[in-house]
Amino acid sequence: MAWVLVSLVPAFAWGVYIFGFRALLVVGIAVISAVLTEGLLNIAFGRPNSLGDLSAIVTGVLIGFNMPAQISLFIPAVASIFAIAVVKWSFGGLGANWMNPAMAGRVFVFYSWGAEMTHFTIPRTLIVDATSGATPLETVKSNLLSLTMGGPPGELAGGPMELLEKSGFPGSYFDLWIGRMAGSLGEVSALLLILGAIILTVKRILNWEIPLAYIGSFAFLIWLFDGIQYGNGAFGGDVLFHLLTGGLMLGALYMATDLVTTPLTKPGRIIFGLGCGLLTFVIRRFGSLAEGVSLAIIFMNILVPLIDRFVKPKRYGIQL
């Protein structure tokens, strides 16, 4: 768990750099709430102290990563309390929860305070006339929705990057790579998240099956279908844009790989990853929300017992 925290440091440092001190505050509040909740529950129910496994801190950090930097400070606190007390503790603590606590905490506050959760800080390194706005993914989504409702189809020609250009977002793929865009404070830098994941893979903490199946299947579906709505036909989706924006990297590398809430076997984990990719695509393409990562992962978390029931290792000496 300590290595998970270490691997999150670069992305966190980047978030603090572009969104300012407030990012530090949000993550700090989330971590403190998570730790206090678990500590107090331990004391109240006479359970042994479980803070040493650092899992509460990881949950807190991941919840903080999923917040816009300028959010009201009680929201990360509520998300952490819900994640630890309801999702994790009430099912028996570490190892017994069936849903990723951080993800559930985020979704809980997302549907409770939707406006706050979609009000993002514009990085201070970008020179624009606003301090807050929508993420690139949201901008594209709302443009797409309004254009397909009324406008002539000709205006759609191009792709998400062209749409962004028209909406006044001065960005390039490079900005998306390093994370110079509005978004949740820990999710923006794909590059640094991948760096962290490489550290974990080298330390043999991260399973490669889920990120690979998740990102791979999602990229394939985007490439295959996403171009259609821009009039580019099949096999013309902007894969890079979709991989670098929104919570995909944070979700695929850190949320979907939570050991507790993923299948036990390698084939099971691949199915889990494929399901996440498919659902994320479906939600992003057809849903009214711009973002589908957290719901996709939560839905697949629910399917884990089922996957484990049907995808088992082939036993020695048992003829089927």
Added chain:
Amino acid sequence: MSRYQTFSRGGIRPPDAKYSTSKIGIKTCPLPDVAIVPFLQHIGTQARPTVKLNDRVNEGQLIGEPSSLISAAIHSPVAGIVSEFRSIFLPMGIKTDAAVIKRDRNIHSPIKHEENHDWQSLEIEELLEILKWKGVVGQGGATFPSHIKFSIPKGHDCEVFLINACECEPYLSADHRLILESTEQIMEGIKIVQKLLNPKRVVIGIEANKQDAIEMLTAAGTAREVEVVHLKAKYPQGAEKNLIEAILGYEVPSGKLPLEVGVINSNVGTLFSVYEALVRNKPVVERVLTVAGGAIAHPANVRARVGSPVSSLIEECDGFREEPVKLVMGGPMMGFAFNNLDTPVIKGTSGILALTGNEVNTSATTPCISCGRCVGVCPMGLSPTTIFKQIEHERFDEATKYGLEDCVLCGACSYVCPAHIPLVSAFRAGRGRKRRLAARRKK
């Protein structure tokens, strides 16, 4: 057949730690002054004592006779006086009666070595009878009486006689040394068993980390039509079901013996005992075992008498270099911890390990996080964490459904568990508890 085959499911590669002993010749331990000889050193029923208190016994004299179909003869390892009968616990938790024999240097009766005893002219039944009365048992760990193992029940045929020279447990190199130093004797042992089983093929499975032994066996085996199959070093290659799959490519059905698929398995140490019994007319009163671990001053393989206290073997290796944290009889993966240095060596003892703090995992157990590593390494394709959770909740029927009885207790799951959960101990205990509950239900 390609080089470096291995079994298909799971497996681990722990540091093999054999270098400290595999390069040095086998040392012979002096006879113990006091030998503690258990009457139950094998699978089956305890041997029936044939000596009384204060009897004088000769070296190699029968002191316990087989008491049932599955039982084995026990002999005195030294000449002396039977000074006491006591009940002891062996490290694997087995309770047995034991004869304490005080060595008497005035009794001169070395075992008569009838060199080149003519076993060829004997009938199969006669050969089996000799194995029975010389107390030969499997030395790979299960200690199944050889005269039973090598007599094929009606309706079965032995297609392949499979010889296990894997020695996949870390630290242990006794089989390795035995192959190097007694190749011809082992080959003669194979020939004897070939006569008993009449197999179509004889195959030796050996791991690639024993190149010198591979060369010797290949050289000796070619002329005798004994195949030597090289295996990738991977634990638990030597588990008989996995070895069969690694070499022959087929599986033993769950709950059945290897003979079901026409295979009889044997360890090289057993073959050496077969040779000693039938060619040199010697009962099993000694064996080669590894004394190693970071706490041993000069680790080595030793030839020691059965019944020798562990302390005498450690002395032979110049004592402890530092205070051991844990003593293990057998290998580090499947062996049993013990504390008493008077514990005797028995026929199935493949090693004595004195491990230091660095070699022992002393981390506290934390909750299972369902990471699935145990599933990935299980050589039987089981889900150890699932079985563990069923046992934890006393749901033994469920645990059995998930394969509790198929577990070979290799310990690969416990080895990789990041939460340090003693999975394999739980399975062993779970099987015992399940039996006791079933017995109680019957009443």
